[in-house]
Structure formats: C-alpha cells, structure tokens
Amino acid sequence: MDEIVNVISSYVWSYALIGLCGITGIYFSIRTGFLQITYLKDMVRLLFSGKKSDKGITPFQAFSLAISGRVGTGNIVGVATAIAMGGPGAIFWMWAIAFLGSASAFIESTLGQVYKQEIDGEYRGGPSYYIEKGLGIKWYAVLFAVITIISCGLLLPGIQSNSISSALNNAFQIPTFNFIGFEINLVGIAIIALLGLIIFGGVKRLGQASEFIVPFMAGAYILMAIIIIGMNIHQVPSVIKLIFASAFNQESLYSGVFGAAIAWGVKRGIYSNEAGQGTAPHAAAAAEVNHPAQQGLVQAFSVYIDTLFVCTATAFMILFTGKYNVNHPTQAGKFITENLPGTDYTGFTQAAVSHHFPAFGDSFVAIALFFFAFTTIMAYYYYAETNIMYIFRDGNKKLYVWLLRIGFLLATYYGTIKTAETAWAIGDIGVGLMAWVNVIAILLLSNTGLKVWKDYKQKRQKGIENPDFNPSEIGIKNADFWDKRNQSK
Incomplete structure (x- = not known):
C-alpha cells in the first residue's frame, strides 16, 4: 500500500507541477508589477481595516482563517522534511x-x-465557483x-x-491502549472532541476561533525563534551562506541532493503556504470587503507570514543547532549528514529547541504544533464544507454536511493511529491534485484577475482609499453578488 501511495505521489508531484507553479508565480509577479513588493504597505493597512457583517467575516478573520490553513505542520515538520x-x-x-x-x-x-455567492446567509466562494462562473x-x-x-475532508x-x-506523545x-480490538489514542479523542465543538458552529465560529488562536500561536512561536536566533546571532551569516551555497550546488557535501533541494523546497513550500493550491480563496471569499483586490492583497501577505517568517524561524533554529539529518538520495537508510542518529525529521524542531531549553523545549514545540495543526484542521473542514455547499446547492445540503462532519472527525482520529x-504521502497526493486543477484555472482566468487588479490600482492612484467594485465597468460577467450589491445601492 505504501509503495502504491508513493508511486502515485511521485506522478502527481512531478517536475511538471513544480515548473507550472514556478512559471505561474513568475507570470503573475511580472503582470502585476511585483505587487508583493510595491503594495506591501497596502497589505498591512488592509489587514486591520474593514468590517464584518451578518453574512461575512472581517478581512482579519479571513486572513486568520487562511493563515490557520497555511500555518500548520508544514511550518515545523514540513521544513524539517525539506x-x-x-x-x-x-x-x-x-x-x-x-x-x-x-x-x-x-x-x-x-x-x-469576484465570484463569491451568498448561500444560507453566509458568503461562500472558491475555485469551484470561479471555474463555473x-x-x-x-x-x-x-x-x-x-x-x-476528498483531499481536505x-x-x-x-x-x-x-x-x-x-x-x-x-x-x-501519553499512552495508547487497546480496547476490544480497537486502538485507543487519548490525544486523538481530545482532538476530535474539541474540533466537534467548533465545526458544528459554522463559518463564523471558525473565523472567531482562528482570530483568537492564530496571533497567539504564531506570536509565541516566532518569539521563541527570535530568542534562539539572538542567542546564535553570530551564526546567521554562515547559515545564510550554507543555504545559498547548497541551493545553487556550490556546497560539495550536498551536491548529490541539488535536484532534491529544488523539488522538496518547492513541494514543501507549496504545502506550507498553499499559494496556488486553491484552499485560501475559500477563506478569502468569506470576507466583507469593498473591492475583491483588497482581500487578494491580504491573502498575498499571509504567504509572507507563513514562509518568510514562520518557516524561516524553524529552519534557522534547526540549522543553528545542527539538529538534522540529510538522507542519501540513492541509498535507503544512509545519510549524507547524520547529526541525530535514530531520529527522523518529525523530531528535528523539538531537538533544536531542547538544545537551548532542555527543561521545556520538547513540550513547547508540542504545544505550538498542537495549535498550528489544530487550526489547520479547522480550515480544512471549512474548505471541504464550502465545496459540499457548491455541489449540493439545490439539494439536501444538511444531510451531506452532517456526513462530511462525521467522516472528517473519523479521518482526523485515524490520522493519530x-x-x-x-x-504525508497521502496528503501530498491531495495537495498536488488540487494544485494541478487550480493553477490551470487561474491561468485561464488571468485576464479577469488582472482586470480587477488594474481597476483597484487605478482607483488607489486617484487617492481613493476604499474603492468600490463594479464588474460591469471593466467587462466582467457572472459576478452575481457584486451586480446585486451595486443594484441595491
């Protein structure tokens, strides 16, 4: 079974997908004038502006919900895997x-x-909606x-x-035990009990929970990383040099994994920040904003938070302390670097923090990982439910939502045993399939996305701080929500 899963994963995550994601990012960076640099100030301003409504959540809550999906296991275990x-x-x-x-x-x-809709009194949207409309x-x-x-659920x-x-553990x-033939994991039971309390409360409760948990968990983790970086500040130049030298095949020790460095860096980068995967648009669509580009900028900023802050913090902690192994590319069970004999990548970050804080390093990372991963599970549920709502808009949605909730809780518990x-191999298949479908879709819709960006940019250049959006003005059809909103004004 493991071999079959690995073969499927290798086909899904071929160099074709890696190249497609890279080329797409380059294309949109050029066409938007590198908005990730030129509009950084706007990103931060928009993050804390806006309001919620009876049907939507605030831009910050949507940011938090998306961050809760982006910032997760990928930021701790994913970095270590790379x-x-x-x-x-x-x-x-x-x-x-x-x-x-x-x-x-x-x-x-x-x-x-642009293509979000109001369903049962809540805003819903995402790739399925913009592909159809x-x-x-x-x-x-x-x-x-x-x-x-299937992937998120x-x-x-x-x-x-x-x-x-x-x-x-x-x-x-924390022990596991057998009860009449079933493996009982107390951690798993606690996770699904807490998760059940939240997912049965709807999108607003998800947004409220994320708004509270995300700043706390990310702030505490980054603070710990800053402390460790400060304790090793003299190593920063050498670690950065090692990263760049290894990335461009200038470090002889790691020349054998040069191709793997690119593949795993991109693969784990996409898994971590989810850019292009198609998950974040679900959260973005739930926000109450005046112009679609406003939430687009907020979500672009969330990629920075995820990878350039949280992932970098993890990487520096691991590389400063040397608490890592690098697998040999062709010889199973052999290592190019083996600084932690008997420990796989799941223990790198805990070993790095414990190196400086042996009294509580393991427990700190475990608690941080709990918050990171738990909020990601919450976001996955929201993404799956949004697509249930899409498929069964005119049918018995409640039945299918309840079936999703039950299946989701069972799948979450099964993961603990x-x-x-x-x-990870099964999850990679889900991420890769979503990315293939979504990246092709946003390339086909690039003209629409760039029209919206041009409209926003022109209005901002005129000094309008909170511009309105009218799709008919720029020739966009089937944006039903925005058309109705403009007609009601």
Whole structure:
C-alpha cells in the first residue's frame, strides 16, 4: 500500500507541477508589477481595516482563517522534511516559491471574491465557483469540488492530527491502549472532541476561533525563534551562506541532493503556504470587503507570514543547532549528514529547541504544533464544507454536511493511529491534485484577475482609499453578488 501511495505521489508531484507553479508565480509577479513588493504597505493597512457583517467575516478573520490553513505542520515538520530530503538548500527554494507564490495567491483570492455567492446567509466562494462562473466549465468546477472534498475532508486532516499525536506523545509520553480490538489514542479523542465543538458552529465560529488562536500561536512561536536566533546571532551569516551555497550546488557535501533541494523546497513550500493550491480563496471569499483586490492583497501577505517568517524561524533554529539529518538520495537508510542518529525529521524542531531549553523545549514545540495543526484542521473542514455547499446547492445540503462532519472527525482520529510516512504521502497526493486543477484555472482566468487588479490600482492612484467594485465597468460577467450589491445601492 505504501509503495502504491508513493508511486502515485511521485506522478502527481512531478517536475511538471513544480515548473507550472514556478512559471505561474513568475507570470503573475511580472503582470502585476511585483505587487508583493510595491503594495506591501497596502497589505498591512488592509489587514486591520474593514468590517464584518451578518453574512461575512472581517478581512482579519479571513486572513486568520487562511493563515490557520497555511500555518500548520508544514511550518515545523514540513521544513524539517525539506532539509532531510534536500539539504539546507531546500530552504532557499521555499523562499523563492513563497515570493513568487504571493502573486498567485493574490490572483486566486481575488477571483474567489469576484465570484463569491451568498448561500444560507453566509458568503461562500472558491475555485469551484470561479471555474463555473468565470470559465463556464461546470464539469471542471465539479472536479475541483470533488477533489477538495476528498483531499481536505479525508486525506489532509491525518497529517495534522498525526503530527499533534506524535509531538505530544514524544513530549508527555501519553499512552495508547487497546480496547476490544480497537486502538485507543487519548490525544486523538481530545482532538476530535474539541474540533466537534467548533465545526458544528459554522463559518463564523471558525473565523472567531482562528482570530483568537492564530496571533497567539504564531506570536509565541516566532518569539521563541527570535530568542534562539539572538542567542546564535553570530551564526546567521554562515547559515545564510550554507543555504545559498547548497541551493545553487556550490556546497560539495550536498551536491548529490541539488535536484532534491529544488523539488522538496518547492513541494514543501507549496504545502506550507498553499499559494496556488486553491484552499485560501475559500477563506478569502468569506470576507466583507469593498473591492475583491483588497482581500487578494491580504491573502498575498499571509504567504509572507507563513514562509518568510514562520518557516524561516524553524529552519534557522534547526540549522543553528545542527539538529538534522540529510538522507542519501540513492541509498535507503544512509545519510549524507547524520547529526541525530535514530531520529527522523518529525523530531528535528523539538531537538533544536531542547538544545537551548532542555527543561521545556520538547513540550513547547508540542504545544505550538498542537495549535498550528489544530487550526489547520479547522480550515480544512471549512474548505471541504464550502465545496459540499457548491455541489449540493439545490439539494439536501444538511444531510451531506452532517456526513462530511462525521467522516472528517473519523479521518482526523485515524490520522493519530497511522504512520507519519503514510500520512504525508497521502496528503501530498491531495495537495498536488488540487494544485494541478487550480493553477490551470487561474491561468485561464488571468485576464479577469488582472482586470480587477488594474481597476483597484487605478482607483488607489486617484487617492481613493476604499474603492468600490463594479464588474460591469471593466467587462466582467457572472459576478452575481457584486451586480446585486451595486443594484441595491
């Protein structure tokens, strides 16, 4: 079974997908005039402006919900995996795909806003909605919805719950036991109990929970990283040199993993920041904004927070302390670098923090990972439910939502009792399939996304701080929500 999963994953995550994501990021960066630099000030301003309504959430809540999906296991275990498989150079390629991917994130999240709809008193949107309304290809939209429901509802939650269980068990030695033939994991039971309280409360409760948890968890983790970086400030130049040298095949020790550095850096970068994957537009569509580009800019900024801050913090902690192994590319079980004998990538970050704070390093990372991964599981549920709403708009939605909730909780619990390797391989398939479908869609809709960007930019240049959006003014059709909103004014 593991071999079959790995073969499928290798086909999905071929160099074709890696190249497609990179080229898409370059294209949108150029066409938007590198908005990830030129409009950075606007991103920060918009993050804390705006308001919520009875039907939508604030831009900051949408940002938090998207960040809760972006900032997760990928920021701790994912970074460690990239180093283990591709050496230190993989970190540079994570940075590169984050910089370029922020432009892709802008386009997909803007499109999510343009084609959002009001369903049962809440804003809903995402790739399925903009594929149907923007491209007019219903079967392609349904394909994305089905892939997302399977991926976010069944395949991806196991990665997060597995990581929570592993970290807490390592730190606190929480036992599992057998009950009449079933493996009982107390951590797994606690996770689904807390998760059930939140997911049965709807999108507003998800937004409220994310708004509270995300700043707390990211702030505490980054603060710890800053302390450790400060304690090792003299090593910063040498670590940066090692990352760049390894990334460009100038470090002889890691020349054998040069290709793997690019592949794993991009792969784990996309898994971590989700730029182009098609998940963040679901959260972006739920925001109450005056212009779609406003939430696009907020979501572009969230890519920075995820990779350039949180992932970099993890990478520096691991590389400063030397608490990592780098796998040999062709000899299974052999290592190019083996600084932690008997420890796999799931333990790199805990070992790095414990190096400086042996009394509580393991427990701190375990608790941080719990918050990171738990909020990601919450976001996955929201993405899956949004696509249930899309497919069954005119049918018995409540029945299918309840079936999703039950299946989601079971999949989350199952993740706590299976191996990390299997959980990650299955999750990679889900992420890759979503990325293939969504990246092609946003390229086909690039003209629409760029029209919206041009409209926003021109109005901002005229000094309008909070511009309105009228799709008919720039020739965009089927933006039903915005058309109705303008007619009611």
